[in-house]
Amino acid sequence: MGSTDDWWRTAVIYQVYPRSFADSDGDGFGDLPGIAARLDHLADLGVDALWLSPFYPSPQADAGYDVADYRSVDPLFGTLADFDTLVARAKELGLRVIVDLVPNHSSDEHSWFRAAVAGGPGHPMRDRYVFRDGLASGEPPTGWESVFGGSAWTRITEPDGSPGQWYLHLFDVRQPDFNWDHPAVRAEFDDVLRFWLDRGVDGFRVDVAHGLVKQLDVDWAHGSSGPVVYKPDAEAPPMWDQESVHDIYREWRSVVDSYGPDRILVAEAWVEPPERLARYVRPDEMHQAFNFEYLLAPWNADALRPLIERSLAAAGAVGAPTTWVLSNHDVVRHASRLAFPPGEEPRTGIGVDDPQPDAELGLRRARAATLLMLALPGAAYLYQGEELGLPEHTTLPDDVRQDPTWSRSSFTARGRDGCRVPVPWRSDAPAYGFSPTGASWLPQPAEYGDLAPDRQRGVDGSTLELYRTALHVRRDRGLGLGSxxxxxxxxxxxxxxxxxxxxxxxxxxxxxxxxxxxxxxxxxxxxxxxxxxxxxxxxxxxxx
The missing domain is CATH 2.60.40.1180 (Golgi alpha-mannosidase II)
Incomplete structure (x- = not known):
């Protein structure tokens, strides 16, 4: 099935959301030692690699996607030594390791941003972020909106106590955007890439890959969330998918290639249609780009048929594989999302007083959708727990929600906590085996107990056994390399x-x-x- 250098063309990669995978020390948060102890599950499942969502030092304002230090491990998750142990164990089991890279923004506790605020107007560190003066009326520089709701600009108080400049944050207020026109920012991330490559990682999933470059001189008051969909004669949003973002990835590709042809870059780029997305996986840029249009498609053959053909053609035209996905940490799990009528599929967040999914229908469709996806040529990603048939936690109490989307939307959009609930491991154990003490940073629904691996392993017809068999047959019949x-x-x-x-x-x-x-x-x-x-x-x- 091809050389080991191009393993990524057909790989099935398993996303691990560290805080919700396995807790080794009983504090209710998953950690790196917990992940290392459960890697046998991934090897037995038959995946080729794991992707780790952020584990870096962070105040956790956005579950670790607000990074304060790009070269270390948050004590919540362990130590650098724990990371090295995890990578070594993965290699023993034949698993590759991909780590998340968050280059669009940092935490407001990053040393650069703290120096920028403390230094006052004109401080050189401000040039590494996007600081601007506001309008004479006292309004923000532009009408840009945050993906999480509200304005994408926040005004700081200067060291002398006066109202100061505004900084851009396309996401949470505690996630200031970098200025990618600054050479120090580019040099910093080249070095970050090398730091983790030197520790043996096999690649990087790049967060918000379509958002690093902005046209700051263009006002825009149409909102900035959702995929970038290109339509004839439509105005393109100035904060997404700008042409010069590709120059950055050409630089990164040269760094990654210097470590060998088997290291990879993966784009999280919410861009449609497939022809536009394929620009991220041209031969001198990234290796994979998630097909989010496929993720969002309804369970309908007339919708899926042309999308599959167009996706394969667009990626094939640039010599790249299509990278299929149905669930991740940002969307409603597909075992629940597909339980709704066409056109009513929720993308983020279901609450106790929202219409509830038909669990039996959702799981039946999810299993069918997964089997279709795994039969398609190219690579595929699985989200932790989907091999167990885990549904969204749709009755999660609102007072325990932690996703900043919930508060920034004035408590109208419930956000992503429901798909991030800790996974079960044993039906009869505290927290269903997630934590030895029964602690869990988000409560698990009762139905997770019946879906734990000990209830499914070796059981004919179980979702876990369906996934195991599908991955074996997929590899045996060469479906990933097929036509x-x-x-x-x-x-x-x-x-x-x-x-x-x-x-x-x-x-x-x-x-x-x-x-x-x-x-x-x-x-x-x-x-x-x-x-x-x-x-x-x-x-x-x-x-x-």
Missing amino acids: LTIVDPLVGPVLVARNGSTLIMANTGADAVRLPDGAWPLLSSGPIGPGGTVPPDTTVWASL
Whole structure:
């Protein structure tokens, strides 16, 4: 299946959200030793690598995506020695390690930003961030809005106590944006890349990869959240997907390549359509870019069919794989998201007084959607716990929510806490095995106990066994390196495709359909009916 240098073209990579994966010391927060102790689970599952969300020193205003020091480990998660131990254990198990890099913004507790504020107007450190004078009316420099709600500008108080300049934060007020036109910022991140590459990491998932460069002279009052969708004659937002951002990634690619051809860069770029996203994975830039348009697509064959073809064509045109994903730490888990009618799928946050998902329907569709995704050529990402069929925590009490989206939206958008709840490991243990003391930084729903691995391992038909089998068959049949052809019917509720000698049939409709003559089932997301009939919300892999 290709050389080890291009492992990333077909890899299945498992996202670990450190604070919610496994707690070794009982404080209720997951940590690096806890992750290291659970790596056997990932190796047994059959993934190729893990991606670690941020574990750096941080005041945790945005769950670690507000970084105060890019070259260390927050004591909440352990030490640099713990990180080295985790990497060594991963290598023993044949797993590669990708770490999160957060280059759009830092924490307001970063030494640079603290010096910028303390130094007063004109201090050289202010040039490393985006400080501007406000309007004569006392308003912010522009009408830009934060992704988390409210203005994207905050005014500081100067050292002499007077109202001062404004700084840009496209996210939380405690996440000031860097100025990527400053050479010191570029040099700093080149060095950060080398620091972690020297410690043996295999690559970087780049947070907000489409946002580093801004047109600050362009006002914009249309909001700044959601994917950047390019439409004919539409005005492009000045804070996202600017052309010169690609110059940065060409520099980074040269740094990464200097450590060998098997180290990678992964773009978190919320950009549509696929042709625009493919610009991030040109041969001299990044290796992968998450296909978020696919993540957001409804469970509908007529929507999925053209999107899959267009995604493969766009990435293929620049010699890159398509990188598929269905869940992550920023969106409603797909076992719950797909339980809603088309057009009503929630993207972030479900609360106790919101319409609730149909758990049985959601899991059935999630299993089918996953089996379709894993049959597609290219790479794929899994989010921790999805192999257990974990749903969103949709009845999480509002008074325990920690996502800054909740407060910055004036308590109207519940945010991302529901998909970040600690995962279960043992059905009969405190915190379902997440923590030895039963402590948990967010409460787990009761249904997580029944979904713990000890309830599923070795159980025929369980979601865990479905994932294990799918990853084995995917590798055995070379689906990641294959070539996909959509076959009849070209419209309608059933998606039928061929990947080499494997037939894929995904029934998104309301009626059962029959497998083609001569197709022998290999794996199904749910029971197959008499005579090879595929029930609604079911995907089947078959041998031709």
